[in-house]
Amino acid sequence: MDYLERVRQVKKSSKRGDYLLYWMQGAFRVEYNHSLEFAKYLAIDKNLPLKVLVVVDFSYKDANYRHFKFFIDGLLELADRFKDLKISFHVKIGPFTEIVPQYLRKADSLITDKAYLKWLKDVRNEIYKNNDVNIYEVDTNLVVPVQAASTKIEYGAYTIRPKIHKLKEKFLNDFVIFDYQGGSFEIENDLNGLSIDEKLKSVHYLKPVDFKGGESEADKLLRDFLNEKYYFFAEKRGDPALDFESNLSFYLHFGFISPIKILKEALKIDTNPENYETLFEQLVVRRELAHNFTYYCDDIYDLFSFLPDWAINTLIEHKNDMRNYRYTLEDFESFKTHDKFWNAAQYELIHKGKIHNYMRMYWGKKVIEWTESFEDAYKVLVYLNDKYALDGRDPNGYAGIAWCFGMHDRAFQERKIFGKVRYMSENGLKQKFDMNRYLSRVIS
Ligand SMILES: Cc1cc2nc3c(=O)[nH]c(=O)nc-3n(C[C@H](O)[C@H](O)[C@H](O)COP(=O)(O)OP(=O)(O)OC[C@H]3O[C@@H](n4cnc5c(N)ncnc54)[C@H](O)[C@@H]3O)c2cc1C
Structure with missing residues (x-):
């Protein structure tokens, strides 16, 4: 079986059930989905039907209307794909730790997508601990x-x-694609029959962006x-x-x-x-x-627990350096700094749902320069990125922000506030790029 290195059996059980359950939690697609194919393989091997379950948990960490709208548009399409494939597909609203166990009661085995964030690993571990069933995790993303x-x-x-x-x-x-012919199947979708606003009434509203999920x-x-x-x-x-x-x-x-x-x-x-x-x-x-x-990383929210030693030492040495500008979270959030390029990047984040990759680095570096402490700067960046970025709450976001503080980087010539951590300047931007064009491209 070609997939074995992507698949880890995390729990063994002698229990036999009526079906295989694929709890789709990180890979909401049909194509190039190793978890789905592994679940189909097991279903064929054990001669049991396959059910695919998606749980829409409105208490999902740091998710708001913008994120859920994009996600739900994609789920509605996915339901049609599974109907065409004649595979049972269930979309249920509720907490992960309540809904998944309900579907595990009569299941033979659980297959799920691997998680890369601690809180999502913790949710899985709680479910694994409390349910006697064979469990497989598949690294498909x-x-x-x-x-x-x-x-x-x-x-x-x-x-x-x-x-x-x-x-x-x-x-x-x-x-590899497996030819699973499950026979009878059912499509069950808690999202049907409700308008998007009715579905998302318990979720914090944030204007959706111009991209549709799916x-x-x-x-x-x-x-x-x-x-x-x-x-x-x-x-x-x-x-x-x-x-x-x-x-x-x-x-x-x-x-x-x-x-x-x-x-x-x-x-x-x-x-x-x-x-x-x-x-x-x-x-x-x-x-x-x-x-x-x-x-x-055990705690992605604790800056000084994961940075390399050289970065920790240099930041500690420079923690009391004078900041020429100091802004609050509210100033940053409403793009009220003295720097029109930074403000444009924040505007881009709020309106487009992400910042151009080069400006994203500049955006992070300047928050460090204009905030009272490094810990506060880290919190501001994580908060803004997770709230407004449609691609936020992602390993790339946490690593990108950590990079601004020296993670995955090397030491540079020492200077104030940043110490040996890489610095970026407004002049650097102007020398390299047509920044007026950036402003007019971003601010419409
Ligand atoms: C402070 C900061 C915050 C960031 N926050 C996020 C975030 O929340 N979510 C996010 O996906 N990326 C984040 N990044 C990384 C990067 O900026 C984005 O991945 C990239 O701009 C996404 O746009 P794109 O898909 O058009 O990228 P493209 O340039 O088209 O690149 C294609 C893909 O490559 C990957 N990629 C590109 N650059 C990086 C990078 N530096 N690190 C890791 N993967 C990369 C992404 O998956 C991207 O979709 C952040 C970077 C910084 C410095």
């Missing part, structure tokens, strides 16, 4: 499964890169990216005055698309190899470094 790439927290891209490159061929090509929307965006932007990706992706990013982070975050699919489609395009190399570096090396960080 990464090219190289997190535990296969490394068994410890990595220092930086330079340490994880060779590990990933060594294993990439194997894991880019391990996907697997087919992800496909459409991927095709547009490959046809229009990919030919110039290496050269232009880093320029905030231009719009050459893929925006696929929204869909990757919700598991509406697999990075393997993105790479396979990109490989079909006849273009300068630099474009594929740049995509691989971001989508695989950097993204999987971020997942390595959150998977092995």
Whole structure:
């Protein structure tokens, strides 16, 4: 079985049940979903029907209307896909720890997507602990499964890169589709019959962004990216005055698309190899470094528990340095700083649901420079990113913010406030890019 390195049996049981349960929790798609295929394989092997369960938990950590709207649009489409596949699909509203056990009572085995954040691992562990059933976790959202790439927290891209490159061929090509014919099936959807506002009445309102959730929307965006932007990706992706990013982070975050699919489609395009190399570096090396960080880090909210020693020492030395500007969370949130480029980045975050990758680094660095303490700056950044970014609450977000404080980076020449942590300046932006073009592109 080709998938075995993606699959971990986390609990064994002698209990026999009536069906296999795939609790879809991180990979909300049909294509390139190793968890779904493994569940189909087990169903064929055990000659039992398969049920796919999605739980919509409105108390999901830090999620608001913007996130749920995107997610639910994708789920509605998924229900149609499962109907076509004739596989039972259940969408239930309620807490994970109540709904999943209800479906486990008569289940033979549980298959679920691997989690990379501690709180999501804790939810799973509570369910695993209290239910006597065979349990399998499948690592389907990464090219190289997190535990296969490394068994410890990595220092930086330079340490994880060779590990990933060594294993990439194997894991880019391990996907197999199983021909499961389940016979009778049912589609049960708690979301049917309610307007979106009725469904989301208990959720904090935040205006949705101009992207629609779902697997087919992800496909459409991927095709547009490959046809229009990919030919110039290496050269232009880093320029905030231009719009050459893929925006696929929204869909990757919700598991509406697999990075393997993105790479396979990109490989079909006849273009300068630099474009594929740049995509691989971001989508695989950097993204999987971020997942390595959150998977092995005990507390992603405690800055000084995970930074490298050189960064901790230098920040402690500079913690009392005078800040020329000091802003509160409210100032930041309502883009009221003296810096029009920073304000534009925050505006972009609020209105588009993410910031251009170069400006995202600048955005993080300046909050450090203009906040009373490093701990407060970290809290402000996590709060703003998780609230407004549609791709927020993701390993990439926590690793990206941690990077601003020196994580996965090296020491630079010492200066005030930042010590040896890399600094970014407004002049640097103006020298490198047409920043007026960035302003007019972002602020409409
Ligand atoms: C302070 C800060 C906060 C960030 N917050 C988030 C976040 O909440 N969610 C998020 O997905 N990314 C975050 N990033 C990383 C990066 O900025 C985004 O992944 C990228 O801009 C997403 O846009 P895109 O999909 O158009 O990227 P593209 O340039 O088209 O890249 C394709 C994919 O590669 C991956 N990728 C690109 N850059 C990075 C990176 N630096 N680290 C890890 N993966 C990367 C993403 O999955 C992305 O979708 C953050 C970076 C910083 C510095």
